[in-house]
Amino acid sequence: MFALSRRKLLAAGAAFGLAATSIAPAFAQDGEGKDKVKAAFVYVGPVGDFGWTYAHDQARKCLEKNLGDKVETSYVENVAEGPDAERVIRQLAQDGNDIVFTTSFGFMNPTIKVAKQFPNVKFEHATGYTTGGNDNMGLYNSKFYQGRAVLGTIAAMMSKTGKAGYVASFPIPEVVMGINAFELAAKKVNPDFKTQVVWVNSWYDPAKEADATKALLSQGADVITQHTDSPAPLQAAEEAGAIAFGQAWNMESFAPNAHMTAIVDQWCPYYTKRVQALLDGTWKADNVWLGMAEGEVEMAPFNDKMPADVKAAAQKIVDETKAGTYEVFTGPIKDQSGEVKIPEGEKIPDEDLLKMDWYVEGVQS
Amino acid sequence: MSLDLLVAILMTIAGAATPLLIAGLGELVVEKSGVLNLGVEGMMLIGAVTGFAVATTTGFPVLGAFAAMVAAALASAIFAVLVLTLMANQVATGLALTIFGTGVSALIGAPFVGITTPTLGTIFPDWLTSTPLLRLVFGHSPLVYLGLLLTLGVWWFLNRSRAGLILRAVGESDTAAHAIGYPVLKVRYLAILFGGAMAGLAGSYYSLVLTPMWAERLTAGRGWIAIALVVFASWRPGRMLAGAYLFGLVITMELQAKAAGFNMFAPEFLAALPYIATIAVLAIISAAKRGSANAPACLGKSFRATA
Numbered sequence: 001m002f003a004l005s006r007r008k009l010l011a012a013g014a015a016f017g018l019a020a021t022s023i024a025p026a027f028a029q030d031g032e033g034k035d036k037v038k039a040a041f042v043y044v045g046p047v048g049d050f051g052w053t054y055a056h057d058q059a060r061k062c063l064e065k066n067l068g069d070k071v072e073t074s075y076v077e078n079v080a081e082g083p084d085a086e087r088v089i090r091q092l093a094q095d096g097n098d099i100v101f102t103t104s105f106g107f108m109n110p111t112i113k114v115a116k117q118f119p120n121v122k123f124e125h126a127t128g129y130t131t132g133g134n135d136n137m138g139l140y141n142s143k144f145y146q147g148r149a150v151l152g153t154i155a156a157m158m159s160k161t162g163k164a165g166y167v168a169s170f171p172i173p174e175v176v177m178g179i180n181a182f183e184l185a186a187k188k189v190n191p192d193f194k195t196q197v198v199w200v201n202s203w204y205d206p207a208k209e210a211d212a213t214k215a216l217l218s219q220g221a222d223v224i225t226q227h228t229d230s231p232a233p234l235q236a237a238e239e240a241g242a243i244a245f246g247q248a249w250n251m252e253s254f255a256p257n258a259h260m261t262a263i264v265d266q267w268c269p270y271y272t273k274r275v276q277a278l279l280d281g282t283w284k285a286d287n288v289w290l291g292m293a294e295g296e297v298e299m300a301p302f303n304d305k306m307p308a309d310v311k312a313a314a315q316k317i318v319d320e321t322k323a324g325t326y327e328v329f330t331g332p333i334k335d336q337s338g339e340v341k342i343p344e345g346e347k348i349p350d351e352d353l354l355k356m357d358w359y360v361e362g363v364q365s
Numbered sequence: 366m367s368l369d370l371l372v373a374i375l376m377t378i379a380g381a382a383t384p385l386l387i388a389g390l391g392e393l394v395v396e397k398s399g400v401l402n403l404g405v406e407g408m409m410l411i412g413a414v415t416g417f418a419v420a421t422t423t424g425f426p427v428l429g430a431f432a433a434m435v436a437a438a439l440a441s442a443i444f445a446v447l448v449l450t451l452m453a454n455q456v457a458t459g460l461a462l463t464i465f466g467t468g469v470s471a472l473i474g475a476p477f478v479g480i481t482t483p484t485l486g487t488i489f490p491d492w493l494t495s496t497p498l499l500r501l502v503f504g505h506s507p508l509v510y511l512g513l514l515l516t517l518g519v520w521w522f523l524n525r526s527r528a529g530l531i532l533r534a535v536g537e538s539d540t541a542a543h544a545i546g547y548p549v550l551k552v553r554y555l556a557i558l559f560g561g562a563m564a565g566l567a568g569s570y571y572s573l574v575l576t577p578m579w580a581e582r583l584t585a586g587r588g589w590i591a592i593a594l595v596v597f598a599s600w601r602p603g604r605m606l607a608g609a610y611l612f613g614l615v616i617t618m619e620l621q622a623k624a625a626g627f628n629m630f631a632p633e634f635l636a637a638l639p640y641i642a643t644i645a646v647l648a649i650i651s652a653a654k655r656g657s658a659n660a661p662a663c664l665g666k667s668f669r670a671t672a
Contacts (some may be wrong), residue, residue: 046581048471048478078582165624198623201636205585206576211377211617215624218373232576235481254481254578364626 033281039063039271040097041075042088044104045204051229051248052203052265053077056103056126058249059267066272070279081106086113093118099278101271102126104203105172111137122283124274127174129354135285140270143291144174145181145353146321147263148225149328150299150314151245152185154260155223156193157310158243165216166197167209167226167233171365173356175227180360181328182225185317187362196221197365206232217242224258234258250300261314262300269295289350292321329353334361372497374621379509380575382613384409384567384584386512388591389598389605390519391563396595397523398556399536399663403459404444405564406588407466412437412565414470417572417579418477426485430508430569437565438558440466445557449550452667467582477579484577506574508566513606515563520602532556536661539668549668564588597646599659608646615642 041060045053060073074097079088085107092100093114099122102111108125112132115123123137131137155164164186168175179197186193196219198212209228213236216224224237224244231254237244238255246252246262270290277283290296299318302311320326331342336359342348348356359365388405395402412433420429444462447453487494488510489503523529534542535552543549571583594612598604615638 046471048474048579048581050479050580054478196624196626198620199636200620201633202585204582206578206580206583207381207571207585207587208616208620210576211381212620212624214373214377215617215620218370218377219621219624221624230576230580231578235576235578253479 033279034098035070035279037067037071037099037275037278038097039071039073039275040092040095040100041073042079042085042092042100042102042104042107043075043077044079044081044106045077045229047075047077049204049229050231050251053103053229055248055265056101056267059265059271062268063271063275066268067275067279071275079104079107083110086110089114089123090117093121097121099124099275099283105174122278122285129173131285131287138274138285139287140274141174141289142265142267142296143289144263144265144297145177145328146291147297147299148178148181149185149321149326150261150317151225151263152182152187152328153189153317154245154306154310154314155182155225155243156186156189157313158260158306159190159193159223161220161222162190162192163194163196163221164223164225165213165219165221166195167212167216167224167228168197168199169203169228170201171199171357173354176359177353177356178227179363179365180356183360183362184328184333187360189313193362195363197363199365200228202228204229206230209233210236213237214240231255246300252300252303257303257305259300260303260306264298264300266296266298289354292318293324335359336361336363368497372501374617375501376504377617378610378613379505380613381616382609383506383509383512384570384575384587385591385594385612386606386609387508387515387570388564388567388588389594389609390512390515390602391560391567392592392595393598393600393602393605394519394523394532394563395556395560396664397536397600397661398532398553399539399661399666399668400448400553400557401455401459401665402441402444402462402557402560403456403592404441404462404466405560405591406584406586407463407470408437408440408561408564409568409571409584409588409591410466410470410582411440411473412568413572413583414474414477414568414579415565416569417482417577418473420573421477421480421482424483426483426573429482429573430485430566433565433569434562435565437568438561441557441561441564442554444561445554448667449553449557452669455665455667463588471581474579474581478581480578482573482577485573506570508570508574511566512609516602516606523602533661536663539663539666540671543668543670549670553668564591567591593643596660597643599650600661601659611642 043053047057076088079085089110101124103126105127108128111123111125115134115137125139127141128139183195200208200212210232213224213233217240222242224233226233226247231251234244234251234255238258243260244258248265250262252259329348331346332340332344333342335341392405415436416429416433419432420426447458448455485506488507493503494500531547532552535549539549594608597608
C-alpha cells in the first residue's frame with residue numbers, strides 16, 4: 001500500500017512540475033488574452049430559489065448566450081458561508097477555471113484566502129468590501145438601495161396604517177442600507193411613516209419568512225418588503241390582502257394582487273464585460289458599484305392595481321436616479337435617536353454606505 | 366393585546382407546530398419498532414415536491430396531499446429494504462436518504478419553480494370563521510385537525526391495541542418477539558412505511574398550505590427538528606404534541622416579539638432559544654431517574670433471524 005501511494009505521490013509531483021512549467025508561459029501571455037475562458041460560479045442558495053441565486057444563474061446563462069463557445073461555465077449551489085466555501089472555491093480554482101465568481105457576502109474571506117494561493121486565477125466577489133490586497137481579486141456590487149427608494153415611495157403612498165413590515169436576513173451593511181433607503185424615501189411622502197424590521201437570521205427559510213410576515217401584519221403593518229430570498233413573504237401578504245414587493249427577481253406569479261413591483265438584479269452585463277476583458281487580456285482587479293444608470297438594477301413592471309399618481313411618483317424616482325439627479329441618501333438625515341447625522345444637502349459617501357451600521361429615524365428594529 | 370392579535374398569534378403557532386407534529390409522530394412509531402430513520406428531511410422534501418406537482422397539474426390539493434404520502438412512503442421503502450433486508454447501517458442509510466431526497470426533489474421540482482398552486486383551504490363554511498374566536502376553532506387548515514387526531518390515534522395504537530403492543534415488543538426485544546413467533550421484519554417494514562407517509566404529509570403542508578410554492582430545500586431543516594422532538598417527547602405521543610406546540614410557540618413568539626419592537630435580547634439569542642429549550646429538556650429527562658429517556662432498547666440495531 002505504501003509503495004503504491006508513494007509512487008502515486010511521485011507521479012503527482014512530476015505532473016505538478018510539468019504543469020508548473022507549462023503554466024508559466026501561458027501566464028506570460030495573459031496580457032494577450034485567451035481563446036476560451038472557463039468561468040465558475042459559487043452560489044449560497046439553490047438555483048431554484050427564484051430570488052438572489054436564481055438571478056445570478058440567469059446571468060450565467062445569459063453570459064453563455066452572449067459569448068457562445070468562447071466561454072464555458074459551471075456552478076456550485078447551496079454552498080454554506082464559512083469554511084466549507086473555502087474548500088469549494090479552492091476546488092474550482094484547482095479544476096482549471098480562469099475566473100471564479102463568488103456571489104454572497106459571507107464568501108469574502110474564503111475568496112481572499114484562495115486568491116492568495118492561486119495568483120493565476122481571477123476571482124470576483126459580490127457585495128464584499130475588501131480584497132485583502134490581492135490584485136487577482138475584484139469586487140462588484142449593485143446599488144440595490146436605489147430600488148429600495150422606489151419601493152419606499154410606493155409603500156408610503158399606498159399604506160393606510162403608515163407602517164411597513166421589513167423581513168430582513170442579517171444586520172450587515174448591505175441590508176441596513178436597504179432598510180434606511182426604504183424608510184428615507186417613505187418619509188419624504190409621509191413624515192410619520194414607520195418601518196418595523198424583523199430579523200429571521202437566514203437568507204432562505206420560507207416557513208420562517210412566512211411566519212415573520214404574519215407577525216408583522218398582525219402588528220399593524222399593511223405593506224411588506226423583504227431582504228430574504230424566497231417568495232414566501234409575498235404569498236403571506238397576498239393571503240392577508242396587503243401589498244408587497246418582489247426580491248431580486250419579478251415574483252409577480254406568486255402574488256398577482258400583492259406584488260406591486262420588484263427590484264430585479266441584472267448581473268448579465270457585468271459578467272459578460274468581465275469575461276470579455278479576460279478574453280481580450282484587459283482584465284484588471286476592480287471595485288465597482290453600479291446601479292440603475294448602468295442597467296444593473298431594474299424595476300419589474302408596475303402592477304396595474306397601483307394608482308396612476310403612485311406609478312408616476314415611482315417612475316419619477318427611477319428616471320431621476322438614472323439621470324443622476326436623485327440620491328436617497330442626501331441630508332438632512334436623522335438617526336434613530338433623532339440627532340442629525342448627515343447635514344442638509346450633504347450626501348453619504350459610497351465608502352460610508354458600504355460600512356453602514358446605524359438606522360435612520362423611523363426604523364424600528 | 367387585542368383579541369384579533371391573540372387569535373392571529375395562536376393560529377400561527379398551530380401552523381408552525383403541525384408539520385413537526387405529523388412528521389414527529391411518524392418517526393416516533395418507526396423508532397418504537399426499533400428502527401432509527403434519519404431520512405425524515407429527505408422524505409419531507411419528496412412529499413413537498415410531489416404534493417405540489419400533483420396539486421398544480423390536477424388542480425386538486427387533496428390529491429396532492431395523498432400523492433405526497435405515497436411518494437414519501439415509496440422513498441421510505443427503499444430505506445426499509447436497505448436496513449431490514451440488506452441490514453445496512455441505519456444511521457448512514459438514513460443520512461443517505463436525506464441527501465437523496467434533497468437531490469431528487471430538486472430534480473422533480475425543476476419545472477415547478479416560479480408558479481403557485483391552489484391551497485388546502487379551510488374545511489368549514491365561511492359563517493363559522495366570521496369572528497376571531499370562531500376562527501380560532503374552525504379556521505385552520507384541515508391538516509391541523511388531522512395532526513391532533515393522529516396524536517390520539519397513535520397513542521391509542523401504541524398503548525391500547527394488540528398490534529401496538531407487538532410493535533413495542535419488537536422495538537424492545539426483537540429476539541424475544543421473534544422467538545414467540547412475531548414477524549419482526551414485517552412489523553418494521555410497516556412502521557417505516559407509516560413513518561414515510563407521515564413525513565410526506567408533513568412535507569406537503571409546506572408546499573400546499575404554509576408557503577404554496579415549490580423551491581429547493583423548501584422545508585429548510587424542519588425534518589431534523591421533528592427527529593429531535595421524538596427524543597424531546599421521550600417516545601410518548603402526548604409529549605410529542607406538547608413538544609411540537611411548544612416549539613411552534615417559541616418560534617412564533619420570537620418573531621412576534623421582534624415585530625412588536627422588543628429588543629431586550631439580541632435576535633441571535635431569540636433564534637437560538639428553541640434549540641436551547643430542546644437541550645434543557647433533554648438534560649432534565651436524562652437526569653430524571655425513573656425510566657430515564659425511555660428509548661426503545663433495540664433502537665438502531667439490525668435484526669437477523671436466528672433459526
